[in-house]
Amino acid sequence: MTDRHPVTDRSTATDRYTVISADCHAGADLLDYRPYLEKKHHDDFDAWAATYVNPYEDLLADTADRNWNSQRRLRELEADGIVAEVVFPNTIPPFFPKASLMAQPPTRAEYERRWAGLQAHNRWLADFCADAPGRRAGVAQILLNDVDAAVAEIRRAREAGLTGGILLPGVPPGSPVPELYSEAYDPIWAVCAELDVPVNHHGGSASPPLGDEPAARAVFMVETTWFSHRALWHLIFGGAFRRHPGLKLVLTEQGSGWIPGVLDMLDYYHRRLVSAATKAATAESRFGAGLAESMGRGPKEVWRDNCFVGASFMRPHEVPLRDRIGLDKIMWGSDYPHDEGTTPYSREGLRIAYAGLPREEVAAMAGGNAARVYGFDLALLDRLAAVHGPTVEEIAQPLKEVPEGATSPAFAPGGSVRVW
Numbered sequence: 001m002t003d004r005h006p007v008t009d010r011s012t013a014t015d016r017y018t019v020i021s022a023d024c025h026a027g028a029d030l031l032d033y034r035p036y037l038e039k040k041h042h043d044d045f046d047a048w049a050a051t052y053v054n055p056y057e058d059l060l061a062d063t064a065d066r067n068w069n070s071q072r073r074l075r076e077l078e079a080d081g082i083v084a085e086v087v088f089p090n091t092i093p094p095f096f097p098k099a100s101l102m103a104q105p106p107t108r109a110e111y112e113r114r115w116a117g118l119q120a121h122n123r124w125l126a127d128f129c130a131d132a133p134g135r136r137a138g139v140a141q142i143l144l145n146d147v148d149a150a151v152a153e154i155r156r157a158r159e160a161g162l163t164g165g166i167l168l169p170g171v172p173p174g175s176p177v178p179e180l181y182s183e184a185y186d187p188i189w190a191v192c193a194e195l196d197v198p199v200n201h202h203g204g205s206a207s208p209p210l211g212d213e214p215a216a217r218a219v220f221m222v223e224t225t226w227f228s229h230r231a232l233w234h235l236i237f238g239g240a241f242r243r244h245p246g247l248k249l250v251l252t253e254q255g256s257g258w259i260p261g262v263l264d265m266l267d268y269y270h271r272r273l274v275s276a277a278t279k280a281a282t283a284e285s286r287f288g289a290g291l292a293e294s295m296g297r298g299p300k301e302v303w304r305d306n307c308f309v310g311a312s313f314m315r316p317h318e319v320p321l322r323d324r325i326g327l328d329k330i331m332w333g334s335d336y337p338h339d340e341g342t343t344p345y346s347r348e349g350l351r352i353a354y355a356g357l358p359r360e361e362v363a364a365m366a367g368g369n370a371a372r373v374y375g376f377d378l379a380l381l382d383r384l385a386a387v388h389g390p391t392v393e394e395i396a397q398p399l400k401e402v403p404e405g406a407t408s409p410a411f412a413p414g415g416s417v418r419v420w
Contacts, residue, residue, distance in 0.1 A: 023333025027091030170206025181238030252310030
């Protein structure tokens with residue numbers, strides 16, 4: 001795929017890369033959300049929090065404060081060679097049974113309290129980002145149950161300094177809200193295009209509940225990225241990019257090797273259905289009726305003009321596909337503080353993926369593209385990278401031995417390109 005924008009060499013005068021992680025996670029400790037809730041919810045929150053049992057071991061461990069301890073976080077990211085981050089949620093917001101990223105859309109009865117909980121997270125996140133000016137692009141959370149409320153929150157969050165755009169909730173089959181191709185969400189796409197903030201869709205979203213049996217957990221791992229990918233073809237075929245040509249969609253922590261094949265498939269169906277719609281009545285002509293007018297450009301053109309991938313801990317087998325994905329589309333991420341992330345071995349994670357590549361390509365994927373998409377000030381970050389960034393020479397060296405303590409899939413042997 002041809003790059004639409006020139007790839008710029010952003011290594012600094014001291015020959016270091018400016019690394020921006022396009023996939024990190026943070027959130028408040030549970031009780032610390034209370035001041036960020038509207039007072040009318042305080043009594044309900046106190047009662048709920050008194051009996052809530054956190055299901056996540058990492059949020060109960062001694063290291064859990066990496067989610068909210070700003071100074072510790074800066075130290076650890078700098079030690080890992082990273083000078084800025086895009087901040088997705090991680091901890092449990094008020095009134096949620098589990099992490100909001102994985103939660104099902106709320107029912108009508110659940111909506112008011114869940115919405116209050118997400119708004120509390122957004123307020124907390126704005127303060128957390130303000131504690132490290134220019135170094136954190138916070139991603140605001142919304143719900144899809146009330147589109148007008150979501151639009152108002154997007155405006156408020158952007159005014160509060162959250163520059164990471166929004167986290168688009170997943171819509172699993174059978175949800176109480178419309179599918180993502182619905183024009184009901186046009187006001188959300190419109191405000192994001194107007195404010196020039198991305199719509200982010202993170203891996204793990206949109207999977208239906210499967211239970212907790214061993215087989216169910218295995219099926220979840222096999223299927224979860226596919227359910228997250230659905231946002232791409234829903235918005236393309238739904239015509240969101242035709243009606244809002246400035247809209248930006250970022251697909252994060254879903255891999256990247258699947259993209260060329262899926263774009264080929266989507267283009268095939270687009271051509272086939274549009275062509276069939278112009279012919280005599282057939283089954284396919286009915287499926288393609290009105291599609292050309294409603295969606296506009298073909299899927300590959302939409303990807304070229306509007307879409308990006310948060311290619312968290314990009315793996316070696318994905319890298320040869322970078323030209324087909326688009327060198328200006330790929331944004332590396334460490335997934336801090338998750339144990340599947342590359343921390344504290346992000347330099348090694350960059351080496352295992354990018355050693356031997358032209359330095360201008362590494363500079364784009366490791367930070368330049370994220371700076372453009374999320375509006376980071378590279379002049380500021382270059383100065384920090386001159387102290388903390390990995391050297392060009394270091395990243396150019398092939399990784400011969402995986403660090404003993406590494407737990408990220410970036411270092412797992414036997415990786416291959418997935419069909420999805």
